[in-house]
Structures are given as C-alpha cells and as structure tokens.
Amino acid sequence: MKRFLSGNEAVARGAWEAGLKYASSYPGTPSTEILQSLARFPEVQAEWAPNEKVALESAIGASFAGLRAMASMKHVGLNVAADPFMTLAYTGVNAGLVVAVADDPGLYSSQNEQDTRRYAVAARVLALEPSDSQEALAFTKDAFFLSERFDIPVLLRLVTRISHSKGVVEIGDRVEPMQKEEVRDPAKWVMLPAYAKIRHTNLLERFKKLKDFVESKEADAFLVEDLQDTKVGFITSGICYQYVKEAFPEASVFKLGIINPLPFERIRRFASKVDVLYVVEELDPVLEEQLKAQGIDVIGKEVFPEYGEFSPDVVRSCVDKSYKPKAVYFTDIPTRPPTLCPGCPHRGVFVALRKLGVTVFGDIGCYTLGALPPLSSIHSCVCMGAGVSMVHGANKAGHKKSVAIIGDSTFLHSGVTSLMNIVYNRSSSTVIIMDNGTTAMTGKQPHPGTGVTAKGEKTVKLSIEEVVRGVGVERVRVVDPYNVKETYEVIKEELEIDEPSVVITRRPCTLIAERLGKTYTVDKDKCIACGACLKVGCMALSMNGNASIDELLCFGCGVCAHVCPVDAIVEVVNEN
Amino acid sequence: MKIDVVICGVGGQGVLLASEVLGALAIEKGLDVKKSEIHGMAQRGGSVFSHVRIAEKVFSPVIPQGTAGYMLAFEELEVLRYAHFLSQKAKVFINKQRINPMTVLSGEAVYPEDPVGMMSRHFEVKSVDALRLAKEAGNVRAVNMVMLGVLSACLPWSEDDWFKAMEMVFPARLLDVNKKAFTLGRTVL
Structure with a gap:
C-alpha cells in the first residue's frame, strides 16, 4: 500500500513497523512531527519530555528494560542530550534504541547550523542517513535490528528537507518483538571508571565489527554504487543524493545510506573507476576529511560551501562554474519576516x-x-x-x-x-x-x-x-x-x-485561546497619524492616511490602544 | 509526464493544503510525486511556498531554478519572490490579493506597484479574483481550492479525479464548500 508521507512521518511509521513501544522527545523544528506521528499509534507510548536529555535517558531506560525505544530531537537538542548520548555508546543497548536527530541547514528555524554527523563520529555509533521518505521508513525499521545486533545506539540523521518533504512510500506491517529480559550486568551498565575503561575498549571492538559490516554484502542495501559515465563521480548521502541526480543524471554516484562508519574500501574501489571524484555534503566536510585522511582523492569544500542549504542549482553551479540557470530574478522585494500573531500575549x-x-x-x-x-x-x-x-x-x-x-x-x-x-x-x-x-x-x-x-x-x-x-x-x-x-x-x-x-x-497563546468577542477600531477624528500603534508590530494595523485596523485580523488584545497617545483606538464589542 | 508546480502565498492561506491535494491526486494516478516546504518559524505570518513535482520518477523535492512549468500564487507580492523557479514557458496564476508584510506596514519597505505587470513581461500570467470566488463558494478560506481549480484546467485529470483527491485530504464537513470553490476556479478562465 502506498502513502504520501513526510520524512518525519515515515520515520515514525518505520519505527512502528519495527515494533517500537516507547518514544520520547522535546518539540523542535524540523523534528517535531516524528513524535506527533508516533503519538497516533496506540501500540506506542509516546511522550513529550521536559527536554531532550530527559527524553533520551527515558528511552535508554526503556531499552534497558527490554523494549525498543526511540528519542527524537532537533540538532541543538542533541547538545542537551549529549551527556547521556556519549556514554550510551559505551553501555550499548538491551532492546534496540534509535536516536533520530534533524539538522537544519539554512537555519530555517534554528539558532545555529551545526552538523550532527560530528556527534556520530565522536561517539562511535552507527549512523544512517535516508535520502527520501521511503528510505526514512526502511532505515528506521532496520536501525532497531542493527542496534540490537551490534549492541549500539543508532543515530538516524535527518535534515529539514528530508523531514519536511513528502514522497511516495510503500508501507509494511508491524512486527511485535517480545520484551527482552532485563540483564543485570554492572560491567555493561554502571559506568564507574573501572567498568567504563573496559567498556571503552569494548566500544572500539564493536565499532570494528561495524567497520567490517559496512564492507560486507549485508550492507549493500545501504551503500548503492550507480556506475554510469565514468568521467565524473560523486560520493554523497541524504538529500544531497537527490540534488546530484537532478543536476547530473548521467554521472556515476555512490550513495551512502550509512554515514558512520564509512565503507572506505568500497569507496576506494568506486574512486578507482572514475576520473574525477566529488564529495557532496551540506555543512561540515565530515565525509571529505575522513576520505582525504584515507588518501582517497576527492574534491569537496574546495568548490562547495560549508554553510547553508544545498539545492540542485548549488550542486550544479559549484561543479560547473559556467552554469547559470535561465531564470528571472526580481530584486528589492520587501521581505516578509515571521511576526508575532495578532493578539499574541x-x-x-x-x-x-x-x-x-x-x-x-x-x-x-x-x-x-x-x-x-x-x-x-x-x-x-x-x-x-x-x-x-x-x-x-x-x-x-x-x-x-x-x-x-x-x-x-x-x-x-x-x-x-x-x-x-x-x-x-x-x-x-x-x-x-x-x-x-x-x-x-x-x-x-x-x-x-x-x-x-x-x-x-x-x-x-x-x-x-x-x-x-x-x-x-x-x-x-x-x-x-x-x-x-x-x-x-x-x-x-x-x-x-x-x-x-x-x-x-x-495569557493563553492565540493558537489555543478562544476569541475575545471584541475587536478594536480607529476613531478617525481623533487619530493624528503619529504611527505609535504601528510600533507594536501587529499585522492587523496599517496606515492609510489614518491608522486603520483590519477587523478580520484583530484579536481584540487592545495593546495598540494602550500605546495610542490620543486614545483614538476604541473597543468594538462583537454581537456573537 | 513532468509537472512542476510552485505554490506560494502567506502563512494561513492554505498553501500546504493545496499541495497536499495535488500530491494525493498524483499517487492515485500511480505517478511518482514529491513535495517540499518549510514549517516552523517561517509560518508565523511569513512567506510560505511549496514545490510539487510529479513525474514517472522524481529525484530532488526542490525544483531547479528556471524549470517549473506552473505557479499558483495566493498573494501578489509572493509571485516575485519565487519567480526564479519558473521556466520561460511557465503559466502563472495569481490571486488578486495583497497582504502587506510587516516591513511595508512599518514603512521600512514599499509594496511594488504592479507585481502582476512585472510578471507579465516574462511569463504567461492570468490574474484571478479567488477571494471573491471563495466567498461565493461559501468560505473565504477556500482561496486555495479556487486557485487549484484554475490550475486544474491545464492539467490532464478530470474533475472527479480531483474530487477524489480532495476527499482524501479534507474532513467530510469541509468537502462541499471546497469542491464548490474548486469548480468555480476550474471554470473561471
């Protein structure tokens, strides 16, 4: 059966299909809809935690107790949850545990554009990155099994353009895993220095197994080599794969669905088949640095920006400097920044x-x-x-x-x-x-x-x-x-x-409050057109000779009336 | 078949719902479809856009610049902001409505005198009083379905196909008014 799902909805669906029982999160654009979608499944205990640290720790507790669990958050949320996250790599899991983190290249709704992949590298966890909604479902589902098999939390890395884009998704059925036995194992779960020291070397061993896994045939579904024209090759992952395919449909592409650890031997083989190799990644040169350290000759941030969101045009114009889209650009257009709603308390x-x-x-x-x-x-x-x-x-x-x-x-x-x-x-x-x-x-x-x-x-x-x-x-x-x-x-x-x-x-937010049964209007005889009311920044107010109030937009808060020096803004009681 | 549509407007005008109907229709027809948009802070009365791409196989959810065949604009100023996505042969449908952004209200910026005229110099442009038709249909909020109706007249699918897609997106109580608005838009040009 086919559905039209956003990346976030597909993550939720994939987790549900994998038998997820417990999920916790704190809202943050662009990750919010993961937990919202999970809350609609009766089999999933889905919770808003006070913050991301609590969300992740609660998920760890559920995994410890034997249930598949997930925590979801935006990129800066993982900073809050970084403390448990880093040590979680040491302890590993009992039942499968997935941490879904959505980055925001281009800062559509964030205070920075940090790159979550750095955390995956630092913590030495398995990290997956889907390139569309279908993969978001499939990878999330697989992530729970891989988490259990390798005793490691799996970081699912998303970006705004994956989380909030919709695509056609073939959905599947839910598996219902048995609750795993709680295993009291202090050497695994009590991170005293003496035990943690051992768990650190154990993590390195588990990570070595992951490195072998990514080179093995079993990982083929995540690592797709598409060999076409061998003059130019691209290594890429996530949404950038779509941009590369759009910009250079004839080129050879290696798509990484697993972004940590990297399959260096596979990439080396691919590199040997193409004349020039580009690595296309938004934000930090995380792939590039690792490939160059391996002696693999790639072109990356020499031509691509280290900031902002990519697009088919960015990818194409960075590779082909002579490319200019045939498009009409209007300049000096008034910006339309977001504003506080009319009636905002x-x-x-x-x-x-x-x-x-x-x-x-x-x-x-x-x-x-x-x-x-x-x-x-x-x-x-x-x-x-x-x-x-x-x-x-x-x-x-x-x-x-x-x-x-x-x-x-x-x-x-x-x-x-x-x-x-x-x-x-x-x-x-x-x-x-x-x-x-x-x-x-x-x-x-x-x-x-x-x-x-x-x-x-x-x-x-x-x-x-x-x-x-x-x-x-x-x-x-x-x-x-x-x-x-x-x-x-x-x-x-x-x-x-x-x-x-x-x-x-x-005062309740206007999104949840009932309308007040009154609005305000301007007494044109009193108004001196001083503009004081405009400075409260309300979309309902404008100046057309006099100040005027759009009664459809006015919520009736009366803040503008407070600032009017001549009391020209007056209340109108609505009949219904 | 390759249909790329840019839908734009102001937060609250129903841009995202219009693109949802188009997506549902494409799936019904067994086509590949992707749509892309931005939520969050950008929606507090800000500029909103959605890209819908329909083809046998779609890669990027974002339309490359200079290639989209259609634009549905629910507000006049917003057409200018997203015009660079359009191909020179694009058909542009604009709702005759102006919503001043805060930058204009506060006197920082000036609303362009004639966005429709500016667009007409480059593209095939049709201007529609969708707000009036939405009122006629019985709900001012149905501007988005009027505009989708206008677009539907250049696409290959029947009115019944569109209605089926709308049934998948709208709750039953809102269906009649939205279907009516759609039909008014479909027959206006």
Whole structure:
C-alpha cells in the first residue's frame, strides 16, 4: 500500500513497523512531527519530555528494560542530550534504541547550523542517513535490528528537507518483538571508571565489527554504487543524493545510506573507476576529511560551501562554474519576516520592556521574534535557558538594568536550574516567564505545565509559581500582559528591588485561546497619524492616511490602544 | 509526464493544503510525486511556498531554478519572490490579493506597484479574483481550492479525479464548500 508521507512521518511509521513501544522527545523544528506521528499509534507510548536529555535517558531506560525505544530531537537538542548520548555508546543497548536527530541547514528555524554527523563520529555509533521518505521508513525499521545486533545506539540523521518533504512510500506491517529480559550486568551498565575503561575498549571492538559490516554484502542495501559515465563521480548521502541526480543524471554516484562508519574500501574501489571524484555534503566536510585522511582523492569544500542549504542549482553551479540557470530574478522585494500573531500575549510584555529601556536577555521560542523591528526588544538569544543564566551573570557584572524573558515550555526545559543559580548565588535578577500555556513555536505541543500528555490524556498540571517558590524565589508576581500598564508597573517595581524576582505574564497563546468577542477600531477624528500603534508590530494595523485596523485580523488584545497617545483606538464589542 | 508546480502565498492561506491535494491526486494516478516546504518559524505570518513535482520518477523535492512549468500564487507580492523557479514557458496564476508584510506596514519597505505587470513581461500570467470566488463558494478560506481549480484546467485529470483527491485530504464537513470553490476556479478562465 502506498502513502504520501513526510520524512518525519515515515520515520515514525518505520519505527512502528519495527515494533517500537516507547518514544520520547522535546518539540523542535524540523523534528517535531516524528513524535506527533508516533503519538497516533496506540501500540506506542509516546511522550513529550521536559527536554531532550530527559527524553533520551527515558528511552535508554526503556531499552534497558527490554523494549525498543526511540528519542527524537532537533540538532541543538542533541547538545542537551549529549551527556547521556556519549556514554550510551559505551553501555550499548538491551532492546534496540534509535536516536533520530534533524539538522537544519539554512537555519530555517534554528539558532545555529551545526552538523550532527560530528556527534556520530565522536561517539562511535552507527549512523544512517535516508535520502527520501521511503528510505526514512526502511532505515528506521532496520536501525532497531542493527542496534540490537551490534549492541549500539543508532543515530538516524535527518535534515529539514528530508523531514519536511513528502514522497511516495510503500508501507509494511508491524512486527511485535517480545520484551527482552532485563540483564543485570554492572560491567555493561554502571559506568564507574573501572567498568567504563573496559567498556571503552569494548566500544572500539564493536565499532570494528561495524567497520567490517559496512564492507560486507549485508550492507549493500545501504551503500548503492550507480556506475554510469565514468568521467565524473560523486560520493554523497541524504538529500544531497537527490540534488546530484537532478543536476547530473548521467554521472556515476555512490550513495551512502550509512554515514558512520564509512565503507572506505568500497569507496576506494568506486574512486578507482572514475576520473574525477566529488564529495557532496551540506555543512561540515565530515565525509571529505575522513576520505582525504584515507588518501582517497576527492574534491569537496574546495568548490562547495560549508554553510547553508544545498539545492540542485548549488550542486550544479559549484561543479560547473559556467552554469547559470535561465531564470528571472526580481530584486528589492520587501521581505516578509515571521511576526508575532495578532493578539499574541508576548506583545504587551515587549511594549512594556521597550518603555523601560532595559537590556533583555532572550530565549528560544516565538518571543525571539520580539528582537525584530518594530518591537526590537530582545538583546540576546543563545540557547534554551541561556537568558535566565545570562541575566544573573550580567547582574554580577554590575549590569542591574536587565531582565530575562523565557517561555513556559522553555522555562521547564532549561530555565529552572538557571533560576536556582540566581537564588543560590544571590543576584537580584528579574526573570519574566511568559506563560502562554503551550509550546507555541513548534505548533502548540503540551508540556508538564499544561496538564495534558502527548497522547492528549489528562495528567498532573505543574504549577510554575510553585516551582519558582520551590527553588527559593520569594517575590513571584502574576500579571495579564494584555494590561500593558500593569505589566510595566510590576516589572519596574521588581527591577528596583534588591532580591531575585519572577514575573509571570499569563495569557493563553492565540493558537489555543478562544476569541475575545471584541475587536478594536480607529476613531478617525481623533487619530493624528503619529504611527505609535504601528510600533507594536501587529499585522492587523496599517496606515492609510489614518491608522486603520483590519477587523478580520484583530484579536481584540487592545495593546495598540494602550500605546495610542490620543486614545483614538476604541473597543468594538462583537454581537456573537 | 513532468509537472512542476510552485505554490506560494502567506502563512494561513492554505498553501500546504493545496499541495497536499495535488500530491494525493498524483499517487492515485500511480505517478511518482514529491513535495517540499518549510514549517516552523517561517509560518508565523511569513512567506510560505511549496514545490510539487510529479513525474514517472522524481529525484530532488526542490525544483531547479528556471524549470517549473506552473505557479499558483495566493498573494501578489509572493509571485516575485519565487519567480526564479519558473521556466520561460511557465503559466502563472495569481490571486488578486495583497497582504502587506510587516516591513511595508512599518514603512521600512514599499509594496511594488504592479507585481502582476512585472510578471507579465516574462511569463504567461492570468490574474484571478479567488477571494471573491471563495466567498461565493461559501468560505473565504477556500482561496486555495479556487486557485487549484484554475490550475486544474491545464492539467490532464478530470474533475472527479480531483474530487477524489480532495476527499482524501479534507474532513467530510469541509468537502462541499471546497469542491464548490474548486469548480468555480476550474471554470473561471
């Protein structure tokens, strides 16, 4: 049976077909839909964890207990989970364990474009990389068996263009593996130095077996040599394979479905059959460096960029410098950057912060958009939780006129320990938790503060106030960010006080909130066309002689009315 | 057969749903099909595009520049942003609707005076008031199906084929209005 599946949906399907029983993840573009798709299978216990480290560790626990398990995350999520990941290579697995990680070349929705393949090399794990949705299904399914056979976690490397592209997929049936026996084996699972030392050499032995495997006939399905015109050859993997086939349909291509360890002998044989050999890989020269170290003569980053996303055009023009597509290009087109939605509860906080003129240590989420004009209210964004740690460091450095902002989901992901640090090390930092009741940017996933699980079931609803008080913050204030004046006053008071404080700005995200039954309109007689309202950065507002409000877009938050100096923006109560 | 379509518009206009219907139809017809798009941060009112490629065998989900045969644009400015994917023989269908981006609203940038005219100098362009037809069909959100209907008139499949694909994508309660919008688009030119 054929289905039209995205790479992420195909990964979920492949895992389900392999008999997956437990999956955990934290939402992050472009990996989010893996867990979302898994949550729809009744046989799979699919969970949103507070962060990627917890997700991976929980998956390790399930594998230990004998069930096939998976953790999925975006590339920077593996940084959070790197601690268990690196040692997991030492312990190995009991039941099959797959870690699916999606990179984001071109930074469509990320803070960096690091290359996850480096982790596979560093940890010495088996790594697979599918080049379309069909392979995403097949490789994920195979990964569980290989994980068990070689006693190693398998890293499944995806990129945005695989995760979010759809293709035709032949689907199969589910196998139902028996739960494996738990084996109490301290020398395998207790990574004390004495045992870990032995497990390290054991890992090297397991990795040697993987090196033999990739050269053997058994690995043929993953390593496809397509010999055509021998003047030019390409070594490539993943989405780049499709770009090479598109750009050079006549050329010889060696497609790597296994990207760690590399089958050097196979590649050497292929290299000997072609006159010139290119290695095509997005981001880092991970393949290239290894091939060159093996003495295999390849052309790589001499011609291809080490940044950004590739395409058929990038591949073709890098190899053939004379190539120029016959296309029409329009320049000076106004950009259309993403913006906070009309009615977004974050907007009022930014308007208040801008008026206070404080330095704002930001974080990862929709609210990062507050950095863009016209709000221009955020002054740093490094990684999840960093804002709360940074405001403490800045405070210690004498910078008192500063706050941290962080979302509810992000606070639970990585902000709690940073807040603990503020209390323990006694800075007078002010942290604003913008609680919109969901993980908004990735598509309104629930989290421990929502009282709902990934499967839509009811669960214990964590109280952010109690967590904050629990780590020792005594000053906790809750405000409604639609009330800009109060939000401003409360933050101002907390800034002046010489002790740690948390302001929770609470309003549901417009994606989950009900409409308010009111909108706003402009009293044209009063409007002086000063443009103050436009500076709140709302798509519903525009200037056509006077300010005007698109009533279809207006959510009724009233933040623009707060900033109007002549009270020209007035409420309209809708009848229904 | 080789059909490459660029569908573009603004977050919330239903770009991704339109490409989903096209993909479902291609599978029904036993063809290979790939589609590619970007989710996440790019969707917060930002520019949205989808590439749909249908052929006996499709490699890249991204269309090479200068080669796409069709464009469906749900917003006038967005046609300019993705024009470089089009071949010189491309047919371009544009919804007569303008949505100012934040950069224009805040006065940083100016909305081009005549995007349709700019496109017409290079391509075969048809402009359609899809918003009006969507309203006529009973739902302003059905602009995407009006535009898909417009495209369908140049593709080889019957209205029934398209309806079957729509049945696979839309929940039953939304089918009637979307089919109606599709038919209005299919017969407008």
